[in-house]
Amino acid sequence: MALKLCPKCGKEIDDKSKECIYCGFSVSETSGEADKEFEEKPVLDGDGDENKNPDEDIHNCTDNKKSNNKNKIIIGIAAASVIVIAFVVFFAxxxxxxxxxxxxLLADKExxxxxxxxxxxxxxxxxDEMIEKCHLDWGKDLIxxxxYTEALEKLQAAGSGKxxxxxxxxxxYKQSVLYMEYDQYEEAIKNLEMIEDYEDSKELLGECKYIIGKGLYEKKDYENALKYLDKLKYKDSEAMVENIKNNPYSINKFIERYNAMADILNETKGAGVKKLDVNNVSDNKIETGTEAVLKFNSSSDEDIDxxxxxxxxxxxxxxWIFVDENLLTAEWYCSVAGFVPDxxxxxxxxxxxxxxxxxxxSLYASAKFGDSNYTISKSKKVITLAGQRME
Structure with missing residues (x-):
């Protein structure tokens, strides 16, 4: 196949082609002169440079493409960098x-x-500090x-500090006052003992102890009453404590008077009565020198110590029939003396x-004397002398 040059772009094409397959220029088969003219005339570049040839244009075109591709790569890298930076900033x-x-959320009390x-x-x-602040603010709102119970739970998780x-x-304090309003004095005492220096907590504590102690005193539960009243110094608490500890009807005073009468009888009558020791009292009873038993408060409906x-x-x-009658009578004297103050x-x-x-x-006899009632009961096996105070 014969070739010829396109008059316009200078590229080789089939000599029978009517149109350049590269630039589309119309080519006549009889255009020999045009071909000759094209061969004689130099090919001008875009700038009118007569010295340039087509190979230089192709080279320049290739360089331009490379430059464009390089620019596209740079732009792509820049865009990717922006995206990466955006992600980094977002996560940072x-x-x-x-x-x-x-x-x-904290400001909204959530x-x-x-x-x-x-x-x-x-x-x-x-x-971490803000978590404690959440608990503190939550506790304050609950107060x-x-x-109060829920508030204390939150405050316990709020750490420490003023x-x-x-x-x-x-x-x-506020929970204690509420306990007192509902007569829950034991619970109030537990609370108030933890904050005695807060406002009037000490006074409220004394009031609670007094109320409980007085109630126990009136029930004659002196042992427990002392737990609340002793050293309290609230209203007449000291008088109640004094009456409990130095009660003329206490076992200490009973034995004190019993032994005092024993001294009198032993000195004046030679009765030979053995004195009692308060340390030998057990379960509200004590044994005398004749092995008789003195039992206390057995006739009371209340369990009083x-x-x-x-x-x-x-x-x-x-x-009893085997014991000297004078000794038995002497122990009766001592027992009644112990029972009756003054x-x-x-x-x-x-x-x-x-x-x-x-x-x-008679086998049984009774008599009232002063504020008490006394009885004697006897049989061949047992003889008793009893006294009971009347309400």
């Missing part, structure tokens, strides 16, 4: 945005959500709502005379 500020969201949000930050900035301590004391008060006594002796030999004699006169021809 995620904690900051999460922190700000948690702060907003405490539980705020706590969870700060916990997820895992120590970022002062998130205002009167939900603000937490102040809120805790306020909560305990003779340590603090004796409301009744019963002296009883088995096999008694003496003569007054005790009057009591025993009144009750024994009725028992001379």
């Amino acid at each position: 500020t995620s904690n900051l945005r999460a922190y700000s969201k948690a702060e907003n 405490y539980e959500k705020a706590i969870h949000a700060f916990e997820k930050l895992d120590g970022y900035k002062n998130s 205002e709502e009167g939900q 603000d937490v301590e102040a809120a805790t004391q306020e909560c305990i 003779c340590k603090y008060e004796i409301t009744s006594f019963m002296w009883s002796k088995k096999g 008694s003496n030999y003569d007054s005790v004699g009057d009591i025993l005379t009144s009750v024994t006169n009725g028992s001379e021809n």
Whole structure:
């Protein structure tokens, strides 16, 4: 196949072609002169340079393409860098945005959500301190709502510091006042003992102890009453304590008077009565020198400890017929003397005379004397002398 040059672009094409397959220029088969003219005339470049040839244009075109591709690569890299930087900035500020969201939740009093949000930050900035602040603010709000138990739970999780301590004391105080309003004095005491220096907590504590102690005193539960009244110094608490500890009807005073009468009888009558020792008292009873038993408060409907008060006594002796009658009578004197405060030999004699006169021809006799009732009961096996105070 014969070739010819395109008059316009100078590229080789089929000599029979009517149109250049490269630039589309119309080529005539009879254009020999044009071909000759084309061969003679230099090919001009875009700038009219007669010295350039087509090979240089192709080279320049290739360089341009390379330059364009290079520019596209640079632009692509720049765009990718911007995207990477954007992602880096986004993730680098995620904690900051999460922190700000948690702060907003706290400001809106969404405490539980705020706590969870700060916990997820895992120590970022002062998130741990903010968690404690959430608990503190939550506790304060619960105090205002009167939900003291729940408030204390939140405050316990609020760490330490003056603000937490102040809120805790306020909560305990208000809860104590509420306990007192509902007569729950034991619970109030437990609370108030923790905050004695807060406002008038000490006075409220004294009031609670007094109320409980007085109630126990009136029930004659002196042992427990002393737990609340002893060293209280509130209203007449000291008088009640004095009456409990130095009650003229206590076992200490009973034995004191019993032994005093024993001294009199032993000195004046040579009775040989053995004295009692308060340390030998057990279960409201004690044994005498004749092996008789003195039992206290057995006739009372209330379980009263003779340590603090004796409301009744019963002296009883088995096999009494084998014991010297004078010794038995001497122990009766001592027993009645111990039972009756401010008694003496003569007054005790009057009591025993009144009750024994009725028992001379009887197995049982009773007599009232002063504020008490006395009885004597005897059989071949057992003889008893008893006294009981009347209400």
